[in-house]
Amino acid sequence: MNMGASKTSEYTEKEIALANYAKALSHPARIAILNLLVKKQACICGDIVDELPLSQSTVSQHLIKLKEAGLIKGxxxxxxxxxxxxxxxxxxxxxxxxxxxxxxxxxxxxxC
Amino acid sequence: MNMGASKTSEYTEKEIALANYAKALSHPARIAILNLLVKKQACICGDIVDELPLSQSTVSQHLIKLKEAGLIKGxxxxxxxxxxxxxxxxxxxxxxxxxxxxxxxxxxxxxC
DNA sequence: AATATTCATCGTAATTTTACGATGAATATG
DNA sequence: CATATTCATCGTAAAATTACGATGAATATT
Structure with missing residues (x-):
């Protein structure tokens, strides 16, 4: 019944692009990861895992999302x-x- | 088994606050709604429904999310x-x- | 060659998000 | 008072997100 499907085509490119950037930043772990990347000057997934209450596979997934959004290179x-x-x-x-x-x-x- | 639960307590206030703002902006419909609010100078839910490919109840939900995030008053x-x-x-x-x-x-x- | 390190991927599960129609509440209009 | 307008809420359903452990692939180390 096509529920839960967002009708992407009805929005402008700009709106979609902006929503995608926001989505990438919409989880505290990903904000924390970004901050860690600059604070520690280290780009290793393992180093990030040590600092967060998350497993390696979960951190890896967050990194991939940031990468897919284009916000980080890896x-x-x-x-x-x-x-x-x-x-x-x-x-x-x-x-x-x-x-x-x-x-x-x-x-x-x-x-108002 | 506590899966899918984000361990909110392990992040800083700032990280959580920022993620929440980003979350509110993470759907193209909500970006579109915000733009409509200023473009049309009209604050009526029904007017927004006319411009978006979404039902009234769905638009209402998006408005509530924007309101809960504090980004709009209503x-x-x-x-x-x-x-x-x-x-x-x-x-x-x-x-x-x-x-x-x-x-x-x-x-x-x-x-890099 | 055997072992260790590092990250991605797979399978799985719980939660959240998105969406709709139907209904309800509250005010305005006839 | 009856009807229309307007938005929220409820019930429901599908999809996406988040998370973990286990496993795999690729390179480095011994």
Whole structure:
């Protein structure tokens, strides 16, 4: 009965893109992971696992989500791995978020 | 077996707050609703329903989520209703998002 | 070659999210 | 008072998310 299916096609590209960035940031573990990536200057999944109350496989899944959203880059190279902020994509997300915030702040409704 | 339960207590207040704001913005319908609120200068649920491929009850649920996140205010007054941006809370969300983006952009990892 | 390290993937399960129609409550209109 | 309008809520169902342990693949170390 097509329930729970969001009718993606009816929204603008911009709305979908923005929602996707927000979705990537919508779990505290992923916010924590991003902060750890810069604080520890270490990009190893195992290091992140040590700092979070989550299993390795769960952290791996969160990392993959951040990667799929384009917010981080990650290249596995045998036993050594590197996950870090994708600066270009990160700036894009930042500008799109900023745009929404600005628009909604400057064009306020008059009714309340 | 406590599966699917996120161990909220292990994250900082800031991480949880930020994730909650992001969660509120993580669906294109809710982004679209926010844009409609300013574009149409109308705060009526019914007006929003007309513009989206969603039923009235579903739009109502999205509005409630935005309200619970604090991003919009809404007061029902009989048949007339008013939903609009909560400026104060909106600024708070904006500053917290901005902080994350800035931090991660300025303190980049060295490894890649 | 055997072992250790590191991360992804698979299978599984619980919870949350998304969505709809039907109904209800509250106010306004005739 | 009867009817219309407007939004929330309830019940239900499907899909997505979150999480874990176990296993696998790939490289490094001994």
């Amino acid at each position: 290249d596995i190279d045998g036993a050594s791995v590197c996950y870090c902020i994708d600066e270009k994509e990160w700036k894009k997300a930042m500008s799109q978020m900023g745009e929404l915030f600005q628009t909604l702040l400057t064009n306020k409704s008059k009714c | 007061d029902i007054d009989g048949a007339s209703v008013c939903y609009c941006i909560d400026e104060k809370e909106w600024k708070k969300a904006m500053s917290q998002m901005g902080e994350l983006f800035q931090t991660l952009l300025t303190n980049k990892s060295k490894c």
